[in-house]
Amino acid sequence: MKSSQPKKxxxxxxxxxxxxxxxxxxxxxxxxxxxxxxxxxxxxxxxxSYLDMPLSNxxxxxxxxxxxxxxxLGDHLVKVCHGTACHVRGADKINELLENELGIKSGETTxxxxxxxxxxxxxxxxSLAPVIMVDETAHGNLDRDKVKAVVEKYRGDDK
Amino acid sequence: MNxxxxxGYASCGIAxxxxxxxxxxxxxIAKRSLDIExxxxxxxxxxxxxPIIEIHDPNGVYVYGDVEVSDVDEIVESHxxxxxxxxxxxxxxxxxxxxxxxxxxKIVLRNSGVIDPEDIGDYIDSGGYEALKKVLTEMSPQEVIxxxxxxxxxxxxxxxxxxxxxxxxxxxAPGDEKYIIxxxxxxxPGAFMDRSILEGxxxxxxxxxxxxxxxxxxxxxxxxxxxxxxxxxxxxxxGIEQAKEKGFLGENILGTDFSFDIHIKEGAGAFxxxxxxxxMHSIEGERGMPRPRPPFPAQKGLFGKPTxxxxxxxxANIPWIIRNGAEEYASIGTERSGGxxxxxxxxxIKRGGLVEVPIGTPLREIIYNVGGGIDEDLEFKAVQxxxxxxxxxxxxxxxxxxxxxxxxxxxxxxGSGGMIVMDECDCMVNVARYFLDFTQKESCxxxxxxxxxxxxxxxxxxxxxxxxxxxxxxxxxxxxxxxxKAYSLCGLGQTAPxxxxxxxxxxxxxxxxxxxEQTCSAGVCRELITFTITDAxxxxxxxxxECPTEAITGERGEQHxxxxxxxxxxxxxxxxxxxxxxxxx
Ligand SMILES: Cc1cc2nc3c(=O)[nH]c(=O)nc-3n(C[C@H](O)[C@H](O)[C@H](O)COP(=O)(O)O)c2cc1C
Ligand code: SF4
Ligand code: FES
Numbered sequence: 001m002k003s004s005q006p007k008k009x010x011x012x013x014x015x016x017x018x019x020x021x022x023x024x025x026x027x028x029x030x031x032x033x034x035x036x037x038x039x040x041x042x043x044x045x046x047x048x049s050y051l052d053m054p055l056s057n058x059x060x061x062x063x064x065x066x067x068x069x070x071x072x073l074g075d076h077l078v079k080v081c082h083g084t085a086c087h088v089r090g091a092d093k094i095n096e097l098l099e100n101e102l103g104i105k106s107g108e109t110t111x112x113x114x115x116x117x118x119x120x121x122x123x124x125x126x127s128l129a130p131v132i133m134v135d136e137t138a139h140g141n142l143d144r145d146k147v148k149a150v151v152e153k154y155r156g157d158d159k
Numbered sequence: 160m161n162x163x164x165x166x167g168y169a170s171c172g173i174a175x176x177x178x179x180x181x182x183x184x185x186x187x188i189a190k191r192s193l194d195i196e197x198x199x200x201x202x203x204x205x206x207x208x209x210p211i212i213e214i215h216d217p218n219g220v221y222v223y224g225d226v227e228v229s230d231v232d233e234i235v236e237s238h239x240x241x242x243x244x245x246x247x248x249x250x251x252x253x254x255x256x257x258x259x260x261x262x263x264x265k266i267v268l269r270n271s272g273v274i275d276p277e278d279i280g281d282y283i284d285s286g287g288y289e290a291l292k293k294v295l296t297e298m299s300p301q302e303v304i305x306x307x308x309x310x311x312x313x314x315x316x317x318x319x320x321x322x323x324x325x326x327x328x329x330x331x332a333p334g335d336e337k338y339i340i341x342x343x344x345x346x347x348p349g350a351f352m353d354r355s356i357l358e359g360x361x362x363x364x365x366x367x368x369x370x371x372x373x374x375x376x377x378x379x380x381x382x383x384x385x386x387x388x389x390x391x392x393x394x395x396x397x398g399i400e401q402a403k404e405k406g407f408l409g410e411n412i413l414g415t416d417f418s419f420d421i422h423i424k425e426g427a428g429a430f431x432x433x434x435x436x437x438x439m440h441s442i443e444g445e446r447g448m449p450r451p452r453p454p455f456p457a458q459k460g461l462f463g464k465p466t467x468x469x470x471x472x473x474x475a476n477i478p479w480i481i482r483n484g485a486e487e488y489a490s491i492g493t494e495r496s497g498g499x500x501x502x503x504x505x506x507x508i509k510r511g512g513l514v515e516v517p518i519g520t521p522l523r524e525i526i527y528n529v530g531g532g533i534d535e536d537l538e539f540k541a542v543q544x545x546x547x548x549x550x551x552x553x554x555x556x557x558x559x560x561x562x563x564x565x566x567x568x569x570x571x572x573x574g575s576g577g578m579i580v581m582d583e584c585d586c587m588v589n590v591a592r593y594f595l596d597f598t599q600k601e602s603c604x605x606x607x608x609x610x611x612x613x614x615x616x617x618x619x620x621x622x623x624x625x626x627x628x629x630x631x632x633x634x635x636x637x638x639x640x641x642x643x644k645a646y647s648l649c650g651l652g653q654t655a656p657x658x659x660x661x662x663x664x665x666x667x668x669x670x671x672x673x674x675x676e677q678t679c680s681a682g683v684c685r686e687l688i689t690f691t692i693t694d695a696x697x698x699x700x701x702x703x704x705e706c707p708t709e710a711i712t713g714e715r716g717e718q719h720x721x722x723x724x725x726x727x728x729x730x731x732x733x734x735x736x737x738x739x740x741x742x743x744x
Binding site: 021022023024025026027029030060061064065066067068082083084085086087088089090093096097100120121122123124125126127128129131136137138139140141143144 | 170171173174175206207209345346347348349350351354386387388389424425426427428429430441442443444445446447462503504505506507511512543546577579581585590593594597603705707729730731734735
């Protein structure tokens, strides 16, 4: 097992730019997740000692919010919009197609670590429904062929 | 007048490909060494036509829609070099203007799609920060509050509380440290008004907040914005920096002794955090769970201090009201509610996008005159307003004016402005189930009826969509609904049954079809439908190659057949068939 020391040190470094007040907790978690891609236990332990707050409290806040994850992400995060507009325009079908194409269920990461598939509620481009977002780029007006093309494009990127 | 080019660069435009179009446009203009400025602007509202390019030349304004990279060269060569507009790609020109804006009245969206949201100079040139100057030099805080009261402005975040009155409470509250909050959590899944306002005209919101702070006596504030809106967050950041440089924000604003600061807090993905007390807990670093009111935020809000919280759109109205006067604002809209409301029109509509209309405009005008009617000319079935707290209204209610009271009487709510149109292919039981699934997952868990009651209700709705519902189940739903409403602390639980209750009220027959006939006439509920291939099939083999379970067989050029035993009713064949030979029953 790899040592958690480097993660610990990096976390310290990130935390040092925050005041040790309770109201910094969520921004701290956000900053750490931005860096590590997820929130490993050591990060929460560091925050707990930095804020002098029980670990259970840090964990409780972390798991309350959908944004925070406890598992590492794949190279590309595919968010499938399940907002109302996308729902009536076939978001479930898009989701199913992506699950088939990637061979994983929503919430999972492909074994090769390329893609993580996630369900989200509304990406704010409802007039272009159905919409998915890969990393920071939204793709709208999707049909089956377009979804496949998007997946291929990102698959190709890593070759 | 110099020719200038605007390109729609909000999230909607970017999702439709504005980035590539912008690059192509810049490179072509550079190649031809044209001295033309290209400005990236926010959303003009016509999201259905994105990417959009607007050319302002001496003859007027020309709008190109659905622009593809391959169209760019022709537009540059023909229009910008030779002065001949490319007719086929035009959606609006001085000769033939687009009727999308005919019923609309722009107050909140006055600058969106017109100015560069990342340049405070553009905002100032269009009259921005004039209202702040007026307030600081000519008006007392109480005069500002009175002005807002007289404007009849009501909160745009959903509940419609009179804004001036709310400000009065916060101003009257004892204490010299007070906060202001801008609620930009926009949780309704299927709504994007606030995102567009923040992306298109961030300074209008900032100016509104500064004016509000002066009126209330607040010195500090937060904008709580969804993390899913990276572009809005970025533009707010830029806006705050620029406002500080210009002296509109920070210490001694415009040389007066009034000081005020604005911070941004990124939300972390919890719908319930849009509720004001939960939102404040979240800023304080806690789990975003609502608490009982009173005490109201105006008495005891953020960090225990008097706090005034308003929605993005509410704030964006303020500068306009100060500049044009309360009377002018109140003259738009209805007697009980002044001004306009922005709606995010989406779903099965021909022209979806952002729409701003006077309060009191009938639904029909919004859906048909602005939205152009139902996509593919199918039959209108329902319009959903207010998201998970709202309801679905049937065709008989199309002449209902959109205002707080009338919509509530009809069983829907004005909500924050999400308006999703549904057609004959949408199953109302499925839609009710969809919203309940959402609220059930988003319940913070504090109240038993909200936490467990919604779960039980969802299980019953599942029975309906599976065709195993019973008559008693309908009674159980009604009972659960009244208990959930009565015994929930916050608006999330109190309104969670609404989508179910309105569909039961207006579309009860669909529930009965599901339980007595075991049919889903819209063809949505999988357990109740069958896919078959008719003799219209041309044997192209597309469906067979698309079917994930290989349930479809047939030779090329011959009619294909679905083996019902293997069919999982995913509908892929139906979606790819080029000749519509796949039927749903
Ligand atoms: C579950 C729930 C979610 C809410 N979400 C939002 C939201 O996303 N944006 C918003 O402005 N108000 C939201 N509200 C309403 C706020 O609690 C509050 O009333 C509003 O921000 C007040 O601003 P206004 O008076 O300008 O409308 C929500 C309320 C509830 C109960
Ligand atoms: S009604 Fe639901 S969301 Fe609101 S406080 Fe109670 S459990 Fe939480
Ligand atoms: S519903 Fe999918 S982007 Fe809004």
